[in-house]
Structure formats: C-alpha cells, structure tokens
Amino acid sequence: MSAIPDLESLHARGAAQQPSYPDRAAVDAAVSRLRTMPPLVFAGECDDLTDKIAAVTRGEAFLLQGGDCAETFAGVTADNVRNKLRVLLQMAVVLTYAGSVPVVKVGRLAGQYAKPRSSDNETRTVDGQSVTLPAYRGDAVNGFEFTPESRVPDPQRLVDVYNASAATLNLVRAFVTGGYADLRQVHTWNTDFVRSSPIGQRYESMAADIERALTFMKAIGADPDEFHRVDFHSSHEALVLEYEHAMTRIDSRTEAPYDVSGHFVWIGERTRQLDGAHVELLSKIRNPIGVKLGPTTTADDAIALAARLNPDNTPGRLTFITRFGAGKIRDGLPDLVEKVTAAGVQVAWVCDPMHGNTFEASSGYKTRKFEDVIDELQGFFDVHRALGTWPGGIHIELTGDDVTECVGGGEELAEVDLGNRYESVCDPRLNRVQSLETAFLVAEMLRKA
Ligand SMILES: O=C[C@H](O)[C@H](O)COP(=O)(O)O
Ligand SMILES: C=C(OP(=O)(O)O)C(=O)O
Numbered sequence: 001m002s003a004i005p006d007l008e009s010l011h012a013r014g015a016a017q018q019p020s021y022p023d024r025a026a027v028d029a030a031v032s033r034l035r036t037m038p039p040l041v042f043a044g045e046c047d048d049l050t051d052k053i054a055a056v057t058r059g060e061a062f063l064l065q066g067g068d069c070a071e072t073f074a075g076v077t078a079d080n081v082r083n084k085l086r087v088l089l090q091m092a093v094v095l096t097y098a099g100s101v102p103v104v105k106v107g108r109l110a111g112q113y114a115k116p117r118s119s120d121n122e123t124r125t126v127d128g129q130s131v132t133l134p135a136y137r138g139d140a141v142n143g144f145e146f147t148p149e150s151r152v153p154d155p156q157r158l159v160d161v162y163n164a165s166a167a168t169l170n171l172v173r174a175f176v177t178g179g180y181a182d183l184r185q186v187h188t189w190n191t192d193f194v195r196s197s198p199i200g201q202r203y204e205s206m207a208a209d210i211e212r213a214l215t216f217m218k219a220i221g222a223d224p225d226e227f228h229r230v231d232f233h234s235s236h237e238a239l240v241l242e243y244e245h246a247m248t249r250i251d252s253r254t255e256a257p258y259d260v261s262g263h264f265v266w267i268g269e270r271t272r273q274l275d276g277a278h279v280e281l282l283s284k285i286r287n288p289i290g291v292k293l294g295p296t297t298t299a300d301d302a303i304a305l306a307a308r309l310n311p312d313n314t315p316g317r318l319t320f321i322t323r324f325g326a327g328k329i330r331d332g333l334p335d336l337v338e339k340v341t342a343a344g345v346q347v348a349w350v351c352d353p354m355h356g357n358t359f360e361a362s363s364g365y366k367t368r369k370f371e372d373v374i375d376e377l378q379g380f381f382d383v384h385r386a387l388g389t390w391p392g393g394i395h396i397e398l399t400g401d402d403v404t405e406c407v408g409g410g411e412e413l414a415e416v417d418l419g420n421r422y423e424s425v426c427d428p429r430l431n432r433v434q435s436l437e438t439a440f441l442v443a444e445m446l447r448k449a
C-alpha cells in the first residue's frame with residue numbers, strides 16, 4: 001500500500017476550493033495539534049462499511065446517505081443530532097420494510113463542515129451599500145456572519161471541527177448502541193409535528209405492522225437483542241486538505257493509510273480533477289470513498305477516476321454519486337452507466353437528487369422543488385432498470401426539523417413560505433416530513449426495481 005503523500009506535494013497540484021489562510025504559522029500549529037488527536041473512527045469500522053457497500057455494488061443492499069449540506073458548530077446539540085438521526089432511522093426502516101431490502105445507513109454528519117463554493121465572494125446590500133466579502137466556506141473555514149472579521153479563514157476552526165465531530169459521533173454511537181435505535185422503538189421515533197401529518201400516519205400504520213412482526217418473531221424464539229442496535233456510519237466531503245491529511249493515519253493492523261476523520265469520505269464535483277490533490281490523497285487511503293459526478297462527466301472521466309481510485313477494482317471501495325438534475329438525468333446517465341459497466345468497473349451507483357436541482361427563488365432564497373428531487377430519483381431508477389443495473393442508493397440533504405427550505409411536497413410549501421424557517425447556512429434541505437415522503441416514494445421505486 002502506498003505511503004501518504006506529503007501536504008506540500010498535494011498543494012503543489014493546485015488544489016481547488018482551499019481556504020486562503022492569512023497566517024501560515026497558525027495553520028502549522030492547528031495541523032500539528034490535529035496530528036496528535038486520536039482517531040474519530042477505526043480502520044476496522046471503515047472496512048465493515050466497505051463490505052456493506054460491496055453488497056450495494058452487488059445489488060443486495062441499498063445505501064441511505066443523508067444529513068445537512070453544512071453542519072455548524074452551533075448545531076452540535078443533543079436535540080439537533082437526535083432529530084437528524086431519528087429521521088434517518090425512520091427513512092431506513094421505511095426503505096427496509098416497504099422496499100424489502102437491507103439498508104446501509106450513513107450520515108452526512110460528524111465532519112460535514114467544509115463547503116466548496118461557486119464564487120469566492122459574496123455580495124450583499126448592507127445599509128443601502130453593496131458590500132463584497134469572501135464567501136462563507138463552512139464552519140471549518142470561516143464564520144457565516146457577514147462581517148469582514150468573520151469571513152477571514154481561521155485554521156483553529158479545523159481543531160474545532162475535530163471536537164464538534166467527536167461530540168457528534170459520541171452521541172450518535174450512544175444512540176445507536178444504547179437502545180434509542182432499537183427496532184422496537186419504531187413508534188417512538190414518530191413524534192411531534194410529523195405524527196399528525198398524512199405521511200406520519202402512514203408511517204404509524206407501517207410501524208404497527210413491524211411491531212406485530214417483531215412480536216411474532218419473539219414468539220417463535222428470535223433473540224430480541226438482535227434488534228437492539230443498528231450499524232450507522234459517518235461521512236463528509238473530504239475538502240480541506242490540512243484537515244483530511246492530518247487525520248490520515250497508518251493503521252497498525254494493515255499498515256495501510258486510513259482517513260480516520262469519518263468512515264466514508266467523498267470527493268465533490270468541483271474537486272474531482274484526475275490529477276488534482278483530492279483524487280491523489282483519496283487514492284492513497286483505504287476507506288470506502290465516493291465521487292460526485294455532475295452532468296458534464298463523460299464515461300471516460302468516470303472510468304479514469306475508477307482506475308485511479310480503485311485500481312484493484314475492489315467492490316465497496318468506490319461509490320459514484322450522480323447529481324445530474326431532473327432535466328438531465330434521463331439523457332445523460334444511460335451512457336455513463338452503460339460504458340462504466342461495460343468496462344467492468346465495480347462501483348455502487350448512488351443518486352444525489354439535490355445538487356442538480358437548486359435554483360434561486362424570487363425572494364433570493366436558494367431552494368429546490370420536492371417534485372424535481374423525486375423526478376430525478378425516478379429517472380435514476382428508470383435508467384438503471386432499463387440497463388439492468390442496480391440503483392444502489394440515495395444521497396440526500398435533509399434535517400430532522402420542520403424547516404422551510406425546499407418547496408413542494410405533501411405540505412405544499414410555497415416560495416412565500418421559505419422565510420418562515422430557513423435555517424440552512426448553505427443548501428436547502430428536505431424537512432422531516434419531506435424526507436419521510438421521499439423514503440416512501442423511493443420504497444415504491446425499489447419494489448418495482
Ligand atoms: O453544497 C454544495 C455546494 O457547496 C453548494 O451547492 C455551493 O453553493 P453556491 O453555488 O451557493 O456556492
Ligand atoms: C458540495 C456538494 O455537492 P457537489 O460536490 O455535488 O456539488 C455537497 O454535497 O454538498
């Protein structure tokens with residue numbers, strides 16, 4: 001297994017989307033501190049996830065990956081983490097039960113703090129004056145507050161990312177092993193505002209069926225402790241090289257490098273250059289990894305990425321997360337999947353129906369139409385069905401709260417509603433009702449697949 005490339009050589013590749021830190025000594029201090037910190041995840045856990053994604057690659061399981069577009073330090077609260085976990089557990093149970101397929105659960109959490117941006121700057125009107133400042137690049141880099149001081153990249157934030165991720169993961173681990181995620185709790189996840197919604201009612205009746213099935217299984221002698229814990233994994237975009245590099249360590253068992261900042265890391269659409277720093281670093285680690293593929297991706301690009309990132313063609317190592325947009329997926333995806341499959345590439349195909357469907361509402365809020373999200377998912381299933389390949393999973397930006405960031409869905413959120421509770425610091429997320437609706441719709445698509 002190849003050695004970890006040094007940080008300077010990565011930067012020498014002209015890495016895209018990196019913070020411009022004003023104080024080099026402060027960067028070095030933060031990186032040195034991070035290098036001393038214990039791993040957030042263990043290499044063996046990453047291998048377990050690779051095995052699970054191998055099952056996805058073989059068409060035997062389905063990946064559910066979801067969470068915030070951008071986590072924030074302020075969002076590291078018990079309520080927030082629990083709400084996100086709860087909606088993911090609800091979605092997973094819907095997909096497992098109604099879709100009749102094992103579900104691999106991966107949160108976009110405990111590390112999702114750095115954002116690539118379309119523009120380096122942001123312009124707003126402040127007191128009648130047009131003011132331009134550096135864009136917000138996630139709490140890993142600078143502050144969301146629109147002031148010159150807050151927007152200066154601060155490397156100490158990378159240490160804060162580590163601490164916030166550790167706190168989040170600690171709570172998630174407690175929830176998933178300590179009884180909260182016990183399948184016998186299916187009813188109790190369906191609380192507050194969701195319970196009374198039509199989709200909450202539908203969930204309620206499914207939960208009753210599951211409870212009956214569990215009672216039956218217990219009666220015939222199944223061990224109820226089997227239902228006590230779930231496997232849950234963390235993931236984020238590997239973006240800021242200082243952080244990901246400092247968290248890349250040699251595993252004592254295998255002597256292979258692993259990025260121990262999360263179980264699964266992915267390369268974004270803006271940083272997937274074949275000779276770029278992100279592809280180079282992730283080619284050296286042994287975690288399961290993903291690459292986002294937008295509508296301009298050619299089959300040759302994808303095949304070359306697979307050769308660089310997974311030269312041994314190990315199933316489970318590589319996931320392609322396509323994000324074409326509802327209007328493009330039916331035209332663009334077939335050629336890609338067909339040629340990648342014909343080339344013998346072992347890959348899990350996952351659909352991100354969010355990032356190709358963003359638009360700006362007349363009020364200025366970034367939003368997405370729920371109907372476009374569902375249409376892209378349907379297109380993804382249709383394309384795979386036509387080609388005889390497996391639609392392996394979904395990658396969703398969501399929250400466990402009752403936010404108003406995406407329009408449409410059963411609650412019929414309109415553009416005028418967006419300001420009521422728009423809390424995302426980057427992209428619009430499905431709220432809890434919309435997330436559950438998505439799970440039921442995808443479960444139907446899965447049944448037909
Ligand atoms: O989450 C993804 C990107 O960071 C985000 O879509 C970029 O948004 P922008 O176009 O507002 O920079
Ligand atoms: C930045 C993201 O997506 P993409 O790289 O696909 O634009 C994201 O997942 O938040």
Ligand SMILES: [Mn+2]
Pocket residue numbers: 069070355397426427
């Ligand atoms: Mn996003």
